[in-house]
Amino acid sequence: MEEIAYIVHPAVVTLAGALLGALYFAFLRWQTQVGSQRVSLIVGAIAGAIGATMLTAPLGYCMFQGDQTSEDVMVGWIMVGLGLLLTLNIGSVVLWRYFRGQRLLPRGDTTPGAFRGRFGLVYALAVLSPTILVLVYFVYLPMFDTLRFSTFLARFGAPRTRFICVSNFSRMLGDLDYHSNLFLSFALSFGIIIIAMSLALLIASMLNQPIRGANVYRTLLIWPYAISPIVAGSIFGLLLGTESGIVNRVLDLTLGVKVPWLVTVPAAQISVVLASVWNVIGFNILFYTAGLQTIPKDLLESASIDGASAWQQFARITFPLLSPFTFFLIVTNTIYAFFDTFGLIFVLTRGGPTESTFTAMYRVYVTGILASDIGKSTAQSLILFLIVVGITIFQFRVGQRRVQYGNY
Amino acid sequence: MTESASSRFVFDPSAGKERPLWRRLIPQRWYAHLILIVSVVIITFPMFYALLISTQSNPEVYNHKFTPGSMFFENLHTVMVQRNMGRFMLNSFVIAMSIAVGKTVMSVLAGLGLVYFRYPGKWLVFGFVLITLIMPGDVLLIALYRRVVSFDAWPHPYVALTLPLLASATGVFIFRQHFMTMPPDLSEAAQLDGASPLQFLFRVLIPLSWNTIGALMVIMFLFGWNQFLWPLILLRDQNLQVVQWGMQSLTQNLEVGDNFGPMMMGVIITSLPPMIVFLILQRQFMKGFALTRDK
Numbered sequence: 230m231e232e233i234a235y236i237v238h239p240a241v242v243t244l245a246g247a248l249l250g251a252l253y254f255a256f257l258r259w260q261t262q263v264g265s266q267r268v269s270l271i272v273g274a275i276a277g278a279i280g281a282t283m284l285t286a287p288l289g290y291c292m293f294q295g296d297q298t299s300e301d302v303m304v305g306w307i308m309v310g311l312g313l314l315l316t317l318n319i320g321s322v323v324l325w326r327y328f329r330g331q332r333l334l335p336r337g338d339t340t341p342g343a344f345r346g347r348f349g350l351v352y353a354l355a356v357l358s359p360t361i362l363v364l365v366y367f368v369y370l371p372m373f374d375t376l377r378f379s380t381f382l383a384r385f386g387a388p389r390t391r392f393i394c395v396s397n398f399s400r401m402l403g404d405l406d407y408h409s410n411l412f413l414s415f416a417l418s419f420g421i422i423i424i425a426m427s428l429a430l431l432i433a434s435m436l437n438q439p440i441r442g443a444n445v446y447r448t449l450l451i452w453p454y455a456i457s458p459i460v461a462g463s464i465f466g467l468l469l470g471t472e473s474g475i476v477n478r479v480l481d482l483t484l485g486v487k488v489p490w491l492v493t494v495p496a497a498q499i500s501v502v503l504a505s506v507w508n509v510i511g512f513n514i515l516f517y518t519a520g521l522q523t524i525p526k527d528l529l530e531s532a533s534i535d536g537a538s539a540w541q542q543f544a545r546i547t548f549p550l551l552s553p554f555t556f557f558l559i560v561t562n563t564i565y566a567f568f569d570t571f572g573l574i575f576v577l578t579r580g581g582p583t584e585s586t587f588t589a590m591y592r593v594y595v596t597g598i599l600a601s602d603i604g605k606s607t608a609q610s611l612i613l614f615l616i617v618v619g620i621t622i623f624q625f626r627v628g629q630r631r632v633q634y635g636n637y
Numbered sequence: 638m639t640e641s642a643s644s645r646f647v648f649d650p651s652a653g654k655e656r657p658l659w660r661r662l663i664p665q666r667w668y669a670h671l672i673l674i675v676s677v678v679i680i681t682f683p684m685f686y687a688l689l690i691s692t693q694s695n696p697e698v699y700n701h702k703f704t705p706g707s708m709f710f711e712n713l714h715t716v717m718v719q720r721n722m723g724r725f726m727l728n729s730f731v732i733a734m735s736i737a738v739g740k741t742v743m744s745v746l747a748g749l750g751l752v753y754f755r756y757p758g759k760w761l762v763f764g765f766v767l768i769t770l771i772m773p774g775d776v777l778l779i780a781l782y783r784r785v786v787s788f789d790a791w792p793h794p795y796v797a798l799t800l801p802l803l804a805s806a807t808g809v810f811i812f813r814q815h816f817m818t819m820p821p822d823l824s825e826a827a828q829l830d831g832a833s834p835l836q837f838l839f840r841v842l843i844p845l846s847w848n849t850i851g852a853l854m855v856i857m858f859l860f861g862w863n864q865f866l867w868p869l870i871l872l873r874d875q876n877l878q879v880v881q882w883g884m885q886s887l888t889q890n891l892e893v894g895d896n897f898g899p900m901m902m903g904v905i906i907t908s909l910p911p912m913i914v915f916l917i918l919q920r921q922f923m924k925g926f927a928l929t930r931d932k
Contacts (some may be wrong), residue, residue, distance in 0.1 A: 277763050309670050335761070342821025343755045344834050352834055353754035356746040360766060360804045363743070367801035368769045374780035385783070426850060432676050435669040448679045448919065455911040456684075457863035459881045461902050463888050464683045467690060467897055475686060507683065568775040572865040572881065576888045590775055597779040597868050606779045614776045 234295035242285060242293065243278050246313060250277020253317055254324070264328030276320030280313035288380060291394040299301065308395075311615070361389040385601035394458055396637050397608035407609070409593060414589040415496065418566035420502040421509060426558055427504075429513030430551075434543070437521040447518060448558035454511035458569050462576035465504035481502065496579050504573055509565050513558055520554030521547070522630070560624045567613065589613055684908070691901040698897045713901040716887065722903060725883035730910070732799060732879060733861030740857045741802045741850055748812025749838055754825060763813070771808045774867070782870055798871055802861075809852055815849045816842065843926075856919045862911050880907050912932060 254273025258266055285292065285308050292305035310563045326333055343349070379397055383390040401407055432450060436443055453461070469475050469490035477487045490500045524547055532542050548555075571590050580595075587595070590613065598607025690698055693706030717723040751763055774781070781801055791797040820841070827837040843850070865881040872878055887903040888894065 311840040342819075342824040343753050343825065344828060344837075345755075349754040353750040353756055355749035355750075355764060356834075359743045360747040360809060361762075363767055363800065363804035364766065367784075368772055368777065368804065371777040371780040371784055372772050374784060375777060378780060378783075405767050428676075432673065435672045435676075438666050438669045440666050440669050441672075446677060448675045448916070450673075450680055452912060452915065454682060455859055455915040456885075456908055457865070457911075459863075459865055459884050463884060463900060463904050464687050466888060467687065467901060468683060473698055473897060475701065509678070510680065529843055564773065568773060571775075572863075572885070575865075576885050593775075594777065594866065594870075598782070603779060603783065606818050608780055614772070617773060617776065618771050 230512055234429070235290065235293050236295060236297065237293040237305070238569060239282070239286070239290045239293070241304075242281050243292070246281020246309060247274040248280040248341055249313060250274050250280065250317055254321065255278070261325075264324065264469045265514045269324065272320055272324050277313060280308045282315065283312045284308040285312070288394060292399075297394065298399060300402050301395050303402065304395040304398045315335075331538075331614070332495050342619055352568060358477050358516075370498075375607045375614070378603050379611050381604045383603040385603060390604075393604070394483055395603050398604075401608065401612070402524030406587075409585075410587045410592045411612070413587065414567050416498070417502060417505065417570060417588065420504050421566050422562050424502070425506040425510045425562060426555070427516050429510050429558075432510075433514050433517035433521055434547075436518050451511040451515045451518075453619060456508060458505075458508055458572035460575035461504050461508035465500060466577050469503075470498050491578050492582050494572075494582065494585050497549055497582060501570065501574055501577060501586055502578055505566065505570055508573065513562070516554055517551070520551045524550050524587040556624050556627065560620050564617070567616065604633055682688030687901040687904045690897055691905050693898050695897060700854050708898050712898040715899045716902045716906065720883065720887060720899065720903075721876070722880065722883045722887075722906060725878055725880045726906065726910070728877060729862055729864075729880035734863065735795070735799045735859050736802055736861035736864075737854045737857040739799065740808050741853050743803055744805050744853065745838070745843070745846070745850070747809045748816050749834065749842070750815045751809070751888045752816040753834060753837070755826050766804075766806050769804070774802070777804060777869075778866065787869065792873055793878055794874070798868060799861075802864075802867075805857070808857070811849060811853060812846070815846060819845065821859070851918050855914060858914055859911050883907075 250273040251270045252273070254269045254276075255266070258264060258269040270472065275522070285305055288338060290305075291297070292301045323333060344352070378394060380389075380394060381390045382393045382396075422433055427449045436450070468474050471487060471492070474490070476490070483485050488496055490496045528546055529542050532546055537545070567588065568590050570588060574580060574586050574591060576590065580591055582589045589609065592607050593613065594611045596602050596609060600606075656867060689703070689705065691712055692706045692709040693702065694711075697706045697708075747766065774858055785791075785797050788797075792886065823841055823845075824833065827841055832840065863881060864879060865885070868879045884903050884907045887900045927932075
C-alpha cells in the first residue's frame with residue numbers, strides 16, 4: 230500500500246490539539262483553583278485531541294494531504310479550531326460540574342403525576358413518534374446530507390458525484406462576491422438590530438406608561454408582525470419607486486431631489502433595511518412590552534424616592550432587567566435578517582443592482598437552485614449554520630450571565 | 638379637587654406657583670401620546686397608502702392623488718381572476734391550516750410524552766427535539782429539496798410541501814413547559830378515576846390549554862401563510878402555487894410600472910387573512926404568552 234504524503238501529519242494535528250487542550254485546562258485550573266491539577270490536564274488533553282480530530286478525521290485528513298492547496302490546509306486548521314472550540318467548552322462545563330460534585334447528566338425523571346403502569350415507555354414512544362420521525366427524516370438526515378454534499382462536486386440532474394475534500398470551502402476564502410454577500414447579511418442584521426430594537430424599546434416604554442388607550446395603540450403598532458416579507462417588499466417597492474413613489478414625491482416637493490432608491494448602490498441597501506425594520510418592528514414592540522411588564526413597579530418607585538432621574542431609572546434598572554428580552558430579540562432579529570429577508574429582497578430589488586443586495590441566503594438560492602450546484606450551495610448553507618450556532622451560543626453564554634445579574 | 642378648593646382659603650406661599658393654564662389643558666404624559674401617535678402614523682401609513690393605491694389606476698398613481706380612485710373593482714377582478722389570486726389564496730389557506738393543525742397536534746402529543754410518562758433517557762429525547770432549533774429549514778433547504786424530489790411517490794405535492802414542516806421544536810417546548818406547570822393532582826385524580834393517558838389528554842389537558850393551543854395556532858398559521866421560498870422551489874405546477882408566490886408574480890413587471898393598482902390590491906388581499914386571524918385571536922395570543930397588562 231502506498232504511503233500518503235501529508236503536509237501536516239494527522240499525529241501532529243492530534244498532538245497539537247491535545248497540547249492546546251491541556252494548556253487551556255491548566256489555565257482554567259489556575260484561574261479557578263478548583264479541582265485536581267492532574268485530572269484537569271488529562272481531561273483537557275483528551276478533549277483537545279477529540280476536538281482537533283472530530284471534523285478532520287471523518288474526511289480522512291484529506292485537507293492535509295500533499296496534493297492540496299494552501300487554502301485547503303487553512304480550511305483544515307479552521308476545522309481543527311472549530312472542533313476545539315466545541316469540545317473544550319463542553320469539556321470545561323462537564324469538568325466544572327464534576328469538581329463541584331454536581332450531577333453530570335440531567336436527572337432522569339422528576340415529574341410528579343406521571344402515569345403509572347408498565348406501558349409507560351410504549352405509550353410515550355407512540356405519542357412522540359410522529360415528531361421524532363419527521364425530525365429524523367426531514368431535519369437530521371438533511372443536516373447529514375448538507376455536511377456530506379459540502380465535500381462533493383454534485384449537481385442537480387447529474388447522477389455522478391465526486392469527493393473533492395474541502396475545495397467548496399477553500400474556494401470561498403478567495404470568493405470576494407461571497408464575502409460581500411456575507412458582509413451584507415451582517416450589516417443588515419446590525420442595522421435592523423440597532424434601528425428596529427431601539428425604536429421598539431422607545432415605543433414600548435411609552436406604551437408601558439399609565440396612559441389612556443394603551444391597548445388600542447398596542448394593537449395599531451404590533452400588526453406588521455403578521456405581514457409577510459413579500460408583502461413588505463411589495464409595499465416598499467411602491468413607496469420607494471423613483472417616479473411613482475410617494476417618498477420621492479415628498480423629497481421632490483421639499484428638497485427638489487429624487488433618489489433612485491432601488492437601482493443605485495447604497496440606496497438599494499438602505500431601502501432593504503428600511504423595509505425590514507418596518508416588517509420586524511411590531512414583533513420587537515410586542516416582546517419589549519411583555520418584558521417591561523415583568524419589571525416590578527416598587528423597584529422603580531423606591532429608586533425615584535431615592536432621587537434617581539427617569540434616565541437613571543431606565544439605564545440602571547429597566548434596561549439591565551430587560552436584558553433577557555434584548556438578547557432574545559437580538560437573536561430573532563439576526564435570524565430574520567439572515568433568512569427571512571429573502572422574500573423581501575426577492576420582490577424589492579431582486580438582488581440588484583448587479584447583485585449588490587444579495588444576502589448569504591440569497592446566494593444559497595442562486596447557487597443551489599438557479600445554478601444547480603449542490604456542493605457549493607450546501608457549503609454556503611453550512612456557513613449559515615455556523616452563524617446560527619454562533620448566535621445561539623452567544624445567547625446562552627452572554628445572555629445567561631446577564632440574566633443572573635438581573636434575577637434578584 | 639378638594640386640595641385645590643381648600644387651598645383658596647388657607648395662606649399658601651406657593652399660591653402663585655400653581656400649575657399654569659397650558660399645563661392643565663394639555664393631558665398628562667402628552668409626550669407619550671405624541672410619540673405613540675407619530676409611531677402609529679408612520680407604521681400604519683404604508684398599509685393605508687397601499688389600500689389607497691389599490692383603488693387607483695396607473696395615471697392616478699403617478700399623479701399622487703390622495704383620494705380613492707375609480708378602479709377598485711377592476712383591480713380586484715384583475716387580481717382575483719386574471720392573475721389567479723383566488724386560487725392561490727385557497728391553496729395557501731389549505732397549506733397554512735394543515736401546518737397549523739398538524740404542528741399543534743404533534744406538539745401536544747409530544748408534550749404529553751415528555752411530561753406524563755416515566756422512562757429512562759427522557760432528557761435525551763427532549764434534547765433530540767430541542768437541538769433542532771439550531772437547524773432552521775433555510776439552512777437545510779438544498780439537501781431537503783434534493784431528498785424530497787428524489788422520492789416520487791408523494792400522493793400530492795402538498796404532502797411533500799407540508800410534511801417536512803410539521804415537527805416543531807418550539808411547539809414541543811411550549812407544551813412541555815405548559816404541562817409541567819399543571820398541578821400533578823390533576824393526573825393523580827385522573828388515574829384514580831381509571832382514565833387512560835389519552836382520555837386524560839382529551840378530557841383534562843386540552844380543555845385547560847386552549848390559550849396555549851390558540852397562541853401556537855396563530856403563530857403556525859402565520860408561518861404557513863407566509864411560506865414562500867420552499868413552495869417557490871418545490872411546486873412545479875403554477876396552479877398549485879401559494880399566495881406569496883402569486884403576490885411576487887404581481888410585482889414582476891414593476892420596472893415597466895404598469896400595474897401598481899393590482900399590485901397593491903394583491904398586498905391587501907394577501908395580508909387580510911393573517912391580520913384577521915391575528916386580530917381575532919390576539920387575546921389568545923396575548924394570554925397564551927401572559928402578555929396582557931392586567932394579568
